[in-house]
Amino acid sequence: MSDMGDGTRCVHAGLPEPEPGQPFLPGPVFAAPYHLDPFQGPSAAPNGYGRPDNPTRRLLEAAIGELEGGDCRVFASGQAAITGLLLTVLRPGDTVVLPTDGYFPVRAFATDVLAELGVRVRYAPTVGPYPALDGVRLVLVETPANPGLDVVDVAALAHQAHAAGALLAVDNTTATPLGQRPLDLGADLVVASGTKALTGHSDLLLGYLASRSAKLLDALTGWRNLTGAIPGPFDAWLAHRSLATLDLRLARQTANAAAVAALLAGRTDVTGLRWPGRPEDPAYPVASAQMRRMPGVLSFDLGDADRVGRFVDAARLVVAATSFGGLHTTADRRAQWGDDTAPGFVRLSCGVEDTADLAADIAAALDASGPAD
Secondary structure (H helix, E strand, O other), X not given: OOOOOHHHHHHHOOOOOOOOOOOOOOOOOOOOEOOOEOOOEHHHOOOOEOOOOOHHHHHHHHHHHHHHOOEEEEEOOHHHHHHHHHHHHOOOOOEEEEEOOOOHHHHHHHHHHHHHHOOEEEEEOOOOOOOOOOOXXXXXXXXXXOOOOOOOOHHHHHHHHHHXXXXXXXXXXXXXXXXXXXXXXXXXXXXXXXXXXXXXXXXXOOXXXXXXXXXXXXXXXXXXXXXXOOOOHHHHHHHHHHHOOHHHHHHHHHHHHHHHHHHHHOOOOOEEEEOOOOOOOOOHHHHHXXXXXXXOEEEEEOOOHHHHHHHHHHOOOEEEOOOOOOOOEEEEEHHHHOOOOOOOEEEEEOOOOOHHHHHHHHXXXXXXXXXOO
């Protein structure tokens, strides 16, 4: 169905062939061991033991793989996927380049684990400049970056990495595969958290890796099977069920983000507004050429932590919560988690509320929050 639209592909991705009397999406298969052939053992059937083998998980992997344009392996969380990637690809003496402005637990993992294992860790902002990549084994970028929303030219960076003999991995969490397809742009690997906009209901934890390289996928699959970083069958089923509405959810979230960004741009009591869909945003030239749709996430600064609290407390439709991409509009003051952002920095994830209602509520809550202390 690669020749069809996003909505069609989301609804049908990974579904088995129709069979009379069976549901569109089979229910989750809960099994640790499966029946084995007493003579041939596990070679007689695709399922032998639940850690490496689960039919519910395979259907989800087929679905995400269709959307990303590669083969997929799902993990218990986005962090499990990204750490699995780093520990599979990197060896002592290797060099990795990580973003200075991406998901901060990845930097913590690099400091606490990778450096201790003898991996040389270098950093670069999402938008660069990037160091010379000679001798680098892996470049990992997150675009749009979380939480600052900078965007990098994936095709240009892939060319630079490959010319130096490095692999390029792209964290596609914020964009989702409907927002951009990094493998089409030359990336070797895609990594993402499925906890967020991909599944969008704030009710499960999930991560995944996708690639067109069978060699890389075999190594990553082996790592996952040995370490056990797998999602349970019910989470896999919930995720697959949720994919059907991804196109619809993203459409409303993007429209809401555009309206909220326009509202915030006109206020003198809000600074540092970032949303790559605004023509005035520094990321817009690259994002508008590279991305198929803009995310429902934006960021801004309200001056101090107390004003952020007053803003959320006054809002009727905005709730304080971490993570992003769900049905409900959420505000997260990133500094409270130890992220290196300003005290008043807010990452706002637009939900699927009516656009007019959400914009009016945010305006009223900003008015009620008063000036920064």
